[in-house]
Amino acid sequence: MSGSQEAGQPPSLRLVNSMEYKDYYSVMGVKRDASQDEIKRAYRRLARKFHPDVSKESDAEARFKELGEAYAVLKDAEKRAAYNELGANWQTGQEFKPPPDWGTGFEFTGSGIDGGDSAAFSDFFETLFGQRTGAQRSAGPRPEFHARGDDHHAKVLVDLEDAYNGATRTINLRTPALDESGHVVTRDRALNVKIPKGITQGQRIRLSRQGSPGVGSGHAGDLYLEIEFRPHRLYAIDGRDVYLKLPVTPWEAALGATIKIPTPSGFVDLKMPEGTSSGKRLRLKGRGIPGSPPGDLYVTAEITLPPANSDLAKEFYRKMRQELHYNPRGHLEA
Amino acid sequence: MNITVKTLTGTVLDDRVHLSLEEICEACSVRTDWVVDLVNEGILEPSGDRRTEWKFSGSVLSRVQVARRLQSDLGINLAGIALAIDLLEEIEKMRCRLRGAHRESLNPEWPHR
Numbered sequence: 001m002s003g004s005q006e007a008g009q010p011p012s013l014r015l016v017n018s019m020e021y022k023d024y025y026s027v028m029g030v031k032r033d034a035s036q037d038e039i040k041r042a043y044r045r046l047a048r049k050f051h052p053d054v055s056k057e058s059d060a061e062a063r064f065k066e067l068g069e070a071y072a073v074l075k076d077a078e079k080r081a082a083y084n085e086l087g088a089n090w091q092t093g094q095e096f097k098p099p100p101d102w103g104t105g106f107e108f109t110g111s112g113i114d115g116g117d118s119a120a121f122s123d124f125f126e127t128l129f130g131q132r133t134g135a136q137r138s139a140g141p142r143p144e145f146h147a148r149g150d151d152h153h154a155k156v157l158v159d160l161e162d163a164y165n166g167a168t169r170t171i172n173l174r175t176p177a178l179d180e181s182g183h184v185v186t187r188d189r190a191l192n193v194k195i196p197k198g199i200t201q202g203q204r205i206r207l208s209r210q211g212s213p214g215v216g217s218g219h220a221g222d223l224y225l226e227i228e229f230r231p232h233r234l235y236a237i238d239g240r241d242v243y244l245k246l247p248v249t250p251w252e253a254a255l256g257a258t259i260k261i262p263t264p265s266g267f268v269d270l271k272m273p274e275g276t277s278s279g280k281r282l283r284l285k286g287r288g289i290p291g292s293p294p295g296d297l298y299v300t301a302e303i304t305l306p307p308a309n310s311d312l313a314k315e316f317y318r319k320m321r322q323e324l325h326y327n328p329r330g331h332l333e334a
Numbered sequence: 335m336n337i338t339v340k341t342l343t344g345t346v347l348d349d350r351v352h353l354s355l356e357e358i359c360e361a362c363s364v365r366t367d368w369v370v371d372l373v374n375e376g377i378l379e380p381s382g383d384r385r386t387e388w389k390f391s392g393s394v395l396s397r398v399q400v401a402r403r404l405q406s407d408l409g410i411n412l413a414g415i416a417l418a419i420d421l422l423e424e425i426e427k428m429r430c431r432l433r434g435a436h437r438e439s440l441n442p443e444w445p446h447r
Contacts, residue, residue, distance in 0.1 A: 044408075044409075047407060047408055048408055051403070051404070051407055051408060052403075053400045053403055053404060053422070054418075054422065056429075064407075148363055151399075168341060191340065191342055192340060192341035192342065193341070193342050193343075193344060194341060194342065194343040194344070196343075196346055198346075199346065203346060203347065203348060204346075204347045204392075204393075204395070204396060205344035205345065205346050205347065206344050206345045206347055206361070206392075206395070207342055207344040207345075208344075208345075210342065222361060223344075224396075225344065238430075292350075
């Protein structure tokens with residue numbers, strides 16, 4: 001369920017077998033003797049806070065899954081009682097082995113697991129309460145069961161130039177899957193994906209049937225890629241519009257000039273009218289990100305002063321002072 | 335080794351893509367009635383008068399998916415979903431603007447807006 005562009009992770013079948021104790025009470029921020037109502041209220045509050053669609057915290061998804069797992073145990077009287085049997089002396093993250101007589105005194109009914117539909121629960125949970133039933137966790141063939149595979153989501157970093165020219169990107173995906181013996185393994189997968197011309201920040205690309213495989217006759221889920229631009233050395237981007245700050249000399253601004261400027265699609269000549277003031281914005285229509293209609297390229301003139309670091313330069317400035325009689329602060333003196 | 339490399343072309347989910355009611359339901363694993371409810375609540379605005387003629391723009395897919403998660407994970411009703419989605423989009427716009435302003439103040443070399 002994760003996607004990244006970081007290369008260099010060796011492709012491997014990795015057995016996920018970390019078995020650490022999880023303190024479900026501290027995950028939910030409630031005392032061990034909390035009432036079922038208190039637990040429900042805590043879940044509601046935290047679920048709103050950490051819901052991945054609402055929260056922008058980078059670990060929101062992990063926190064939300066952890067919360068769903070804690071709630072699946074604590075809201076269910078049977079599971080909660082069994083969990084309490086382990087005792088209160090465990091620490092989160094402590095190496096955990098279930099007691100030898102584990103599971104003899106309890107019988108779990110129903111799945112009791114809902115919410116976070118794509119969440120795989122921890123090994124700790126599964127050791128205590130058994131594997132989840134359903135598409136992802138059915139180890140053996142279940143001929144009567146059909147389900148569509150899960151959708152996957154990943155971000156893809158592109159450069160502004162890719163939006164002008166189109167590009168191909170290699171996406172490395174790491175997805176949980178089951179091996180022949182029903183263990184959860186992570187599977188690495190690389191996909192080459194065409195990034196079409198005209199793409200903008202935040203836009204999503206859907207790749208049909210490139211998500212998790214389905215079960216039975218259910219077909220695979222989809223893969224969604226969200227476009228994110230890398231910060232650019234020269235340009236700022238807003239939708240399809242692109243912004244460039246252009247340093248100019250006082251004489252270019254005062255007298256007008258034709259200036260060769262960079263654009264993401266190559267150099268162009270910009271005609272700067274005479275009397276251009278600092279901060280003035282010039283629009284190059286249609287020179288933004290391609291599309292229908294294409295965006296515009298905005299060039300902001302920034303007048304920079306030549307340094308007065310030589311006798312000649314100082315003499316020029318003195319001459320300007322004498323002969324131009326320029327007062328930029330007239331409006332402050334009234 | 336489990337590596338396969340092939341070049342794929344996806345669909346950019348922008349306003350040039352038009353999806354039917356059935357395609358939306360298939361892509362999001364939801365029932366037709368539920369999507370109709372989203373339309374009636376004003377969360378989705380398809381073009382076309384009758385249900386069979388409805389066309390949704392590609393950007394609608396993520397709205398439907400967010401709506402589905404908000405309902406199943408948080409138990410929010412349709413009116414609440416509509417409000418939450420509007421507010422989330424508003425917040426996202428402001429975050430974008432804030433990022434732009436922040437970038438400018440940190441890096442004076444960055445182009446002015």
